[in-house]
Amino acid sequence: MRANKGRALAAAWAAALLAGAAGPARAADLALEQVLQLALAQNPDIAVQRAQIDVAHGQQLQAAAQFDWTLASGVNYGKTVTALTDSAQDGRTGPWRDRTELIASGYQAGLVKQLRNGATVSSTVQATAAQELSDPQPQQNRVQLNVALTLPLLKGAGNAAVTAPEQAATLTVQAERYGWRDRVAQTLYRTLQAYWSYRASVELETVAADSARRSASLLASIQTLVDAAERPRADLVLLRADLADKQAARDSAALARRDAQTALGRLLGLELGAIASLPAPAGTLPGAAPLAAGAAAQGPAIGTAALARRPDLQALDWQLQAARRQLDAAHNSALPQLDLQTGLEYAKVSEGGARYGMATTAGRYQSSPTVYARLNLQLPLAHSQGRGAVQEKAALVAQLALRQRDLRQAVAAGVDSALQALLSSAARIGLAQQALALYELAVRQEVTKQQNGIATLIDVISTEARYEAARVNLLQLQLAQANAMARLRFESGTLLPPVAADAADADHLTLEANDLAGLGPLAASLTQPN
16 A cells, blocks of 8 residues: 555545444454554654655755856946036037036846856856947947856865755755655554554453443342342342442443544544544454564564664664765865956957947957956954854764664664563463463352352452453453564564665555564564464
8 A cells, every 4th residue: 555645545544434433333344454544644743754855855956056057137227427617628629518427338147157066157248338428429338258267276175065065955855755754654653553452442341341241230130139038138238339340440441442542543633523433443452473482582683684674763874974964064164265266258349339239239359368367265264153063063963873873772672672572472361361261160160159159249259350350461461462563563664665775765665554463574583483
């Protein structure tokens, strides 16, 4: 099943669940596959993390934008009026004027591009025209072509320095993809736990209801004997107290079942009304897993394999690589700015023509280009910004490295803890099943003995309580085993199919519900051979 299906599919699953809730076969409608599908389609945490991938893609585009061509253009016009004194007219020909009027116009267009080796190339065409209206000379035009190359010699020099933001953004996209996989794995793990907890709460409510019903039946039968004066009325006191306890336990179990129902519904992203109509889970809690005798020795191997499979570790590794690239860029930015700028210029001059027709007006071209080379130095004296950036990025790298080391240790410890919990619960389930069968027999025997006057009502109630405790204990052990299986799958990174470390489609996966129940790929090394 595709994990990135849309909300339309999720709505279809939700409609199917709610339709099943209205029918007579409620429990059979809430299959594990439906629950997992709905969780993947509607869980808000997965949707939030999916949006974070889009955020990272947007940041990647922004980081790559520095290498795009940039077009700069403009048009200008200016009229400068200058007042003249009488003495300023000396030597001038023509009529007397009290001011001069200078018209300056022009336009320019250019392209600039930052190269990934640090250099910057630019090309500009600029046309200018100037004419003094009080002067009989025609308009003076100049068209100039400029081609320049700027080479950073210290700060900003080289591919590693210039492309660091883009490379860090690309690495961050990969980190977010694996972060999404980790969110999917966490959601699957929590959903499996919630599903089995809901299943256990339904069965525990059934146990409590059965116990209350048997207590009420016993009270009714003794009430008949008391009414017939065959039993003392004092026997009713103990039975009524026992019934009150059993009814309170039944109500408590019903409340626990509703809480488990709500917890599962929240993980599925359902509305409150849909949660209340959520049917009971289908199936039963798994029995004792047939673990092999040497299953405990497989812990180190599973833990080692988990280090390569866990998506949270992979996401952290990508984050660390991105942080190291940013640290390299910060070291480079702390250097002084020393740039070599070289270029050449061609020009054409002309007279007359339209105000903005300078480029098309016939004129004289420059016989050879003008060349130039400049060295520009910028040396911040304190350079607090550069030193601060290095300190910030170095601290981030150290922080991520510590998190990575701690998480690797936590993975090994988590695998060992989950495996020990699985071994313990599986071993105790068999004993609990034997105890339950014996207590069931003991209850029948005590009832028979009580009917024959050999046992008391207290004996019957006490044995019944032990039988109920045995049923509860078996259910709790089965729940513990189901949760231990889910946790071992999560800790070992086997809830999701493996993916190559540099896979570009890490945010897409295909899951089968049958592969998520039980031990999955771990079964080959942990269970007994057939």
